[in-house]
Amino acid sequence: MYQLDPIAALATAPGIGAIAIVRVSGEGAIDIVNRMFGGKDLTQQASHTAHFGTLRERTDKKDVVASDGIIDEVLVTVFRSPKSFTKEDLVEISCHGSEFIIQQILRRLTQEGVRLARPGEFTQRAFLNGQFDLVQAEAVADLIASDSDASHRAALTQLRGGFSRQLKTLRQQLIDFVALVELELDFGEEDVQFAHRDQLRQLMVDIRRVLHPLIDSFSVGNVIKNGVQTVIVGKPNAGKSTLLNALLNEDKAIVSAIPGTTRDVIEDELFIDGIRFRLIDTAGLREATDTIEAIGIERTQQKMRDAALVVYLFDGLNIASSELQIAINEVRQSGKPYLLVGNKLDALDDIKRQQLEKAAAEPIRWISAVEKTYLDELKTALSSRVRTDSAVQIGSAVVTNARHYEHLMGTDDALARALIGLDAGTTPDWLAMDLRVALQHLGELTGEITSDDLLDSIFSKFCIGK
Numbered sequence: 001m002y003q004l005d006p007i008a009a010l011a012t013a014p015g016i017g018a019i020a021i022v023r024v025s026g027e028g029a030i031d032i033v034n035r036m037f038g039g040k041d042l043t044q045q046a047s048h049t050a051h052f053g054t055l056r057e058r059t060d061k062k063d064v065v066a067s068d069g070i071i072d073e074v075l076v077t078v079f080r081s082p083k084s085f086t087k088e089d090l091v092e093i094s095c096h097g098s099e100f101i102i103q104q105i106l107r108r109l110t111q112e113g114v115r116l117a118r119p120g121e122f123t124q125r126a127f128l129n130g131q132f133d134l135v136q137a138e139a140v141a142d143l144i145a146s147d148s149d150a151s152h153r154a155a156l157t158q159l160r161g162g163f164s165r166q167l168k169t170l171r172q173q174l175i176d177f178v179a180l181v182e183l184e185l186d187f188g189e190e191d192v193q194f195a196h197r198d199q200l201r202q203l204m205v206d207i208r209r210v211l212h213p214l215i216d217s218f219s220v221g222n223v224i225k226n227g228v229q230t231v232i233v234g235k236p237n238a239g240k241s242t243l244l245n246a247l248l249n250e251d252k253a254i255v256s257a258i259p260g261t262t263r264d265v266i267e268d269e270l271f272i273d274g275i276r277f278r279l280i281d282t283a284g285l286r287e288a289t290d291t292i293e294a295i296g297i298e299r300t301q302q303k304m305r306d307a308a309l310v311v312y313l314f315d316g317l318n319i320a321s322s323e324l325q326i327a328i329n330e331v332r333q334s335g336k337p338y339l340l341v342g343n344k345l346d347a348l349d350d351i352k353r354q355q356l357e358k359a360a361a362e363p364i365r366w367i368s369a370v371e372k373t374y375l376d377e378l379k380t381a382l383s384s385r386v387r388t389d390s391a392v393q394i395g396s397a398v399v400t401n402a403r404h405y406e407h408l409m410g411t412d413d414a415l416a417r418a419l420i421g422l423d424a425g426t427t428p429d430w431l432a433m434d435l436r437v438a439l440q441h442l443g444e445l446t447g448e449i450t451s452d453d454l455l456d457s458i459f460s461k462f463c464i465g466k
């Protein structure tokens, strides 16, 4: 087990709650904290034990904080290598959550030779000491960054081992095969086969079977992490901005009776059942009357292309049956999942409503954006749409990370090529080449092959103290 130079940082979010935790990890961490601790002798305490006491200024110091030289009353938890998060000696100091106290403690630690940690450095050490693999390390980053229930769950699943354990086993089997294939190369002209071709084929098929659901889960994973891009589109005056405001419960967008009020896209996020929706209000779709409106409409179309979900909103009072049918056709042609929403139910008579329902020949979700009626039903429809639109259940391994996705695809491509080669009876050197590429991608995925640049870039995404 490596023990590097001691580092320290605030491990809790600053300014939140009455208690803060300062974390110290590395060679001599326990001894160092002990020197400033008034209480039991920490060097004699077992791992995973907590001790109440005081943190004190150095006795030779004159500019002490309090007259008695006490910085704070603290609870100190001792973790001994290798049974800690970083696998190094680690001490967590729970102190009062004041910015001033935290600064004093960190300053006091640096007096004792502790260095302030860089972002993600604790996790990086944990990774270097084999606490977990890279996929899990990145899951820690995602976990810290996750701000919706669903993304939190996805990150937790990855942290617990998720798909990486399975991939590691398969990679090991593939390594064994590659070694055999490469051994064949050494025999050159002689026509020997050490690697059993049928077994190799089976293994490659098995690996791809593991890869495919993971690859497919990426779009869902992205949705969980980054939110569902949901555009509200429709003709001018349909009530799009009114609906956005009603869903957000604030006056974000300007509403007026003049068609063409919204001229640019307006965005905000909304959580429904733990899923983050990025709601986008757009300029109404029609022939533009001026340049600015034309730009707005072009942006609407762009947003619609990027969207994961479209809410097509129409004004039930001012739409003819034939217009509605044309509109529905247009949304269908976009190929996006959509909800057909009819607005202004408050002012609509039953006969008109039934006419429109008949013309639409598909379910219309009726609301009144002004009176905020049936909005809960609309929200439920939005979230269930996202949940049912994909076969992947949240909770099974979901790939949320673009780098993982890239290497999953890379592995899959290489294996596909190797399989084609195998069936065509290619020479061992070609086979070995494709398998090597597959191994490279697999290794980078699980962190068994890493470059320093990659590590630095991954861990720099963490915040300090993690």
Ligand SMILES: Nc1nc2c(ncn2[C@@H]2O[C@H](COP(=O)(O)OP(=O)(O)OP(=O)(O)O)[C@@H](O)[C@H]2O)c(=O)[nH]1
Pocket (backbone or CB within 6 Å): 234, 235, 236, 237, 238, 239, 240, 241, 242, 243, 254, 255, 256, 257, 258, 259, 260, 261, 262, 263, 282, 283, 284, 285, 343, 344, 345, 346, 347, 367, 368, 369, 370, 371
């Ligand atoms: N009766 C009734 N009027 C509504 C409702 N929703 C919106 N309106 C009215 O319809 C008009 C247009 O509303 P907006 O929200 O600005 O419409 P928009 O779709 O954003 O329009 P543009 O930005 O011009 O494309 C306003 O006068 C609203 O008060 C509703 O549910 N019932």
Ligand SMILES: [Mg+2]
Pocket (backbone or CB within 6 Å): 240, 241, 242, 253, 254, 255, 261, 262, 281, 282
């Ligand atoms: Mg508007």
